[in-house]
Amino acid sequence: MSELTGNEIYLKLENLQMTGSFKERGALNKLLTLTKDQRACGVIAASAGNHAQGVAYHASRLGIQAEIVMPLHTPLVKVQATRRHGAEVVLHGMNYDESCERALTDATTRGLTFVHAFDDPEVIAGQGTIGFEILHQQPRIDVIVAPIGGGGLLGGIACAVKETNPRVKVVGVQTARLPSMIRAMEAGAPVTVPAATTIADGIAVRRAGEKTLPLIHKYVDEIVTVEEEEIASAILLLLEREKTLAEGAGAAGLAALLHNKLGIEGQRVAVTVCGGNIDVTLLSRIIERGLVKDGRLVRLRIHLPDHPGALMKLTAVIAGQNANIVETNHDRAYYGVNLGDTVIDITMETRGREHVDALGSALSEHGYTFERVM
Numbered sequence: 001m002s003e004l005t006g007n008e009i010y011l012k013l014e015n016l017q018m019t020g021s022f023k024e025r026g027a028l029n030k031l032l033t034l035t036k037d038q039r040a041c042g043v044i045a046a047s048a049g050n051h052a053q054g055v056a057y058h059a060s061r062l063g064i065q066a067e068i069v070m071p072l073h074t075p076l077v078k079v080q081a082t083r084r085h086g087a088e089v090v091l092h093g094m095n096y097d098e099s100c101e102r103a104l105t106d107a108t109t110r111g112l113t114f115v116h117a118f119d120d121p122e123v124i125a126g127q128g129t130i131g132f133e134i135l136h137q138q139p140r141i142d143v144i145v146a147p148i149g150g151g152g153l154l155g156g157i158a159c160a161v162k163e164t165n166p167r168v169k170v171v172g173v174q175t176a177r178l179p180s181m182i183r184a185m186e187a188g189a190p191v192t193v194p195a196a197t198t199i200a201d202g203i204a205v206r207r208a209g210e211k212t213l214p215l216i217h218k219y220v221d222e223i224v225t226v227e228e229e230e231i232a233s234a235i236l237l238l239l240e241r242e243k244t245l246a247e248g249a250g251a252a253g254l255a256a257l258l259h260n261k262l263g264i265e266g267q268r269v270a271v272t273v274c275g276g277n278i279d280v281t282l283l284s285r286i287i288e289r290g291l292v293k294d295g296r297l298v299r300l301r302i303h304l305p306d307h308p309g310a311l312m313k314l315t316a317v318i319a320g321q322n323a324n325i326v327e328t329n330h331d332r333a334y335y336g337v338n339l340g341d342t343v344i345d346i347t348m349e350t351r352g353r354e355h356v357d358a359l360g361s362a363l364s365e366h367g368y369t370f371e372r373v374m
Helices: 023-032 036-041 050-062 076-084 096-110 121-137 152-164 180-187 212-219 228-241 248-258 280-293 310-320 353-365
Strands: 008-013 043-046 066-070 088-091 143-147 169-175 222-226 268-273 297-305 324-331 341-349 369-373
Touching: 008 121, 023 050, 023 121, 043 050, 043 096, 050 066, 050 076, 066 076, 066 096, 076 088, 121 143, 121 152, 143 152, 143 248, 152 169, 152 212, 169 180, 169 248, 180 212, 180 222, 222 248, 228 248, 228 280, 248 268, 280 297, 297 310, 297 353, 310 341, 310 353, 353 369
Parallel strands: 008 268, 043 066, 066 088, 143 169, 143 268, 169 222
Antiparallel strands: 297 341, 297 369, 324 341
8 A cells, every 4th residue: 555655554444343433432432421320211323334333332331221223224234233232223214314313302202312423522532532542553643544424533533633743634535425524614514415325325424513513624634535436446455455344434545545635645644444344245346346447357349240150269369368258248139230240248357457458459450349348
């Protein structure tokens, strides 16, 4: 990573926490501040993922009854994980906002303590322990990069770091699809951005926090955004090069560095890999798209005459270039195919972009017309 970015990179692996995310720091800190009566009454939270598991896990450890309100369409694996950690799960609402409204109502009517995912002083302070740990583990660090959703993680880290060593630069990273903190900074107050889907679901927050915004404004030096493909590329690179699994939000900071969004070089940089809870089906799609982007998986649409032996000659050319065919599909009716001809889509494993170029040259030399399918 250091060679790729031109900086001295250190990864803060919060994906190795018991629940796979930094969220349990804030949850635990909040739970530890409760009075005896509050503990006896129990706590409630709204979350579709990491915060839910963090609250459930530490509430169970401390003997506190926890209830988590999750949207109706929350993936079953996340619901089961939250229940496995000891919490009662209530499925309600079509999205986080509706779940949160239900949780706040239940907290008021039943005397439960509401544990907010990010907009709570004790939760923010708990996340800020990451900043202290980074300074302790790498005292000469120059830059700290962390993702932003509602701002609890970045606000806590930035406050802890800047009040301890103001020399250290703190940079936040948001997904370009939901730049809620950037819009809040521009407006001077939290604003609700339009809903959007993103692979960085852990930071898919439409509205910045009321309590986190002042911290971001005071302590954070810069906020940048990253695109979906950049995040996916970072996930794949972490998995392949560092042998560590990151979710979309967890890879956002590294994505910003890999794609030179910070404009720094020769610096000691700590990057927070804030979580590793990613759906395996999404991970498989990310890996496949990453292979396509790197040229290690390519699909070519090739025109050839429709007579015996034509396919054998084509595959001989491909075999001569040491490309491995993994899928084929013939079509005689579409793509403007002439009568007596056919089109075949061939998906192949290759060694990279240069290998793809060499394969294309070989096909052209043998008279084949083709195009790359993206």
